[in-house]
Amino acid sequence: MTFFPKMTKSQRIGLLFVILILFIDMMLYSLLIPIVPYFTETLQPSSTMMGILFSSYAVAMLIATPIFGPISDRIGRRIMLLIGLIGLALSTILFAFSDSLALLITARFVQGLAAAATWPTALALLADLFPPKMRGAIMGIALTAISTGTLLGAPIGGWLFEASGHRTPFLVAAAFTVINLVLVYFFLKDESSRSESEKLQVGGFLRHPQVAFIAGVVLLAEISLCLLEPTLPVFLTEKLSITPATIGLLFAIMTLAYGLIAPVAGSLSSRVNPFTLMFVGIISLAVFMPFLALAETLWQSALAMALVGASVGFTLSPTLATLGEIIDRGGSGAYGTAYSLFNMFHGVGMVAGPLAGGILTDVLPASAAIIIVAASVFSFGILMYVMLRFKQNSLTRSAGKEMKM
Structure with a gap:
């Protein structure tokens, strides 16, 4: 695409981090799918409880999204992205060590809260960095990161599960999230002070x-x-x-x-x-x-x-x-x-x-x-x-x- 040579250093860094953040978020979302049979066998939940497990992500996102989006307009994108990545790492670690359905639901709920912080903030960061003429293609790339994470999450989770047990997929994903967190902390610059008009x-x-x-x-x-x-x-x-x-x-x-x-x-x-x-x-x-x-x-x-x-x-x-x-x-x-x-x-x-x-x-x-x-x-x-x-x-x-x- 012809606009890539015109991107500034801050635009390239911002786009890279948004791609990584959205990718890891959706990879974590679908990572659970191939491990569900293991939890079904060991915890023996009812169909209703499994429905609650999967819907808790969306419920948490609906509750927290209208709170976190406006906050990022006031305190800046970097801080909110760091908060969201911390939440993703914690939820993934909680998945790894959950030994009850209540803990699994809690982990999925925390994952939804974290997504409510990362999703709108990441998209808002792209809108901050790119002019209107470039936003269409850039936002399309962001959606591609989302679909790629969704596409790869289940196969990666299944392969790691078969290789070394049900905790490994979550621990590997948590490590990847922490690496992403460290990179954002050191390399994503704070924006200028937010305007009261925002x-x-x-x-x-x-x-x-x-x-x-x-x-x-x-x-x-x-x-x-x-x-x-x-x-x-x-x-x-x-x-x-x-x-x-x-x-x-x-x-x-x-x-x-x-x-x-x-x-x-x-x-x-x-x-x-x-x-x-x-x-x-x-x-x-x-x-x-x-x-x-x-x-x-x-x-x-x-x-x-x-x-x-x-x-x-x-x-x-x-x-x-x-x-x-x-x-x-x-x-x-x-x-x-x-x-x-x-x-x-x-x-x-x-x-x-x-x-x-x-x-x-x-x-x-x-x-x-x-x-x-x-x-x-x-x-x-x-x-x-x-x-x-x-x-x-x-x-x-x-x-x-x-x-x-």
């Missing part, structure tokens, strides 16, 4: 038509993606008689497609109307989701997974840079608060997606549930885009009348 009226910000559209798009994409995690493996196993390893490969294909398309969509958002890109992405997601239910072979399923993953990446990548541009127009510089709201939309989708999938598949076949969700995404996507255009045209007409008076 405050955001959250209520007014959320009522902004463009922000409301972004919130809706993020929710639809995240709900769709997270809904597939608990429902699709069972459906594909029954329909295609495939192994767990093959299911993991299919989800890896989806994550890889997400990571590859994100920088492309982010780069396009600086040249093409980003709201059009988001709309195209969400409609593509709705169109491709039914192919997951209709696929009759493994190759067809792999192609459908890739198209769904690419659609989600294409949808979400422009949202990050566009939120930053809206903050720029308001003149506040409160990127931490803005990206904390993005994190909240993401968290709501993580909670609502599996819940919706569970409810629908309790009363309907999985294939019918997927098609119904796709139709809902298609309908809501069109409705939100029409409402956005209507509100923007209304504001334009009102501004024109005021100029004539």
Whole structure:
């Protein structure tokens, strides 16, 4: 990409640390997955308690995100990133030595608190460092770091677990996190003092038509993606008689497609109307989701997974840079608060997606549930885009009348 030679030293260092932080955060998130059977066998938890274990991450993130994002606008990005990395290291060590379900849930909850500190702060740091024309592609790279961490976490965790037991994956991840913490402490410079203008009226910000559209798009994409995690493996196993390893490969294909398309969509958002890109992405997601239910072979399923993953990446990548541009127009510089709201939309989708999938598949076949969700995404996507255009045209007409008076 042509903008890399133009990056300053502070921009390169900041981007490198954001990539490392987001990568390690999502790697830790998925590291637990291959070790779940071990905990299930040794602790014998109920299905409800396992659900609480996995949802505790999103619950903690939803609680803490609106607190940590605005704080980073006041005290600076470096301090908040250090706090988040300390939390990640502590949660990972707690995972390694947990001998009860209560401790596992506590570790997962602390992990969610740490993510609430690192995610919005890391994205806000990129918005601080890069001008609007570069943000689209840069934010796409950040999303690629997230998807790469998600992609590699489970395989790394499984390999380390098989090599030397259930504690090793967590201890290795904790060591990696501590190294990252030390590097941030010594090499990421403090920003200049924060401005008093860096405050955001959250209520007014959320009522902004463009922000409301972004919130809706993020929710639809995240709900769709997270809904597939608990429902699709069972459906594909029954329909295609495939192994767990093959299911993991299919989800890896989806994550890889997400990571590859994100920088492309982010780069396009600086040249093409980003709201059009988001709309195209969400409609593509709705169109491709039914192919997951209709696929009759493994190759067809792999192609459908890739198209769904690419659609989600294409949808979400422009949202990050566009939120930053809206903050720029308001003149506040409160990127931490803005990206904390993005994190909240993401968290709501993580909670609502599996819940919706569970409810629908309790009363309907999985294939019918997927098609119904796709139709809902298609309908809501069109409705939100029409409402956005209507509100923007209304504001334009009102501004024109005021100029004539």
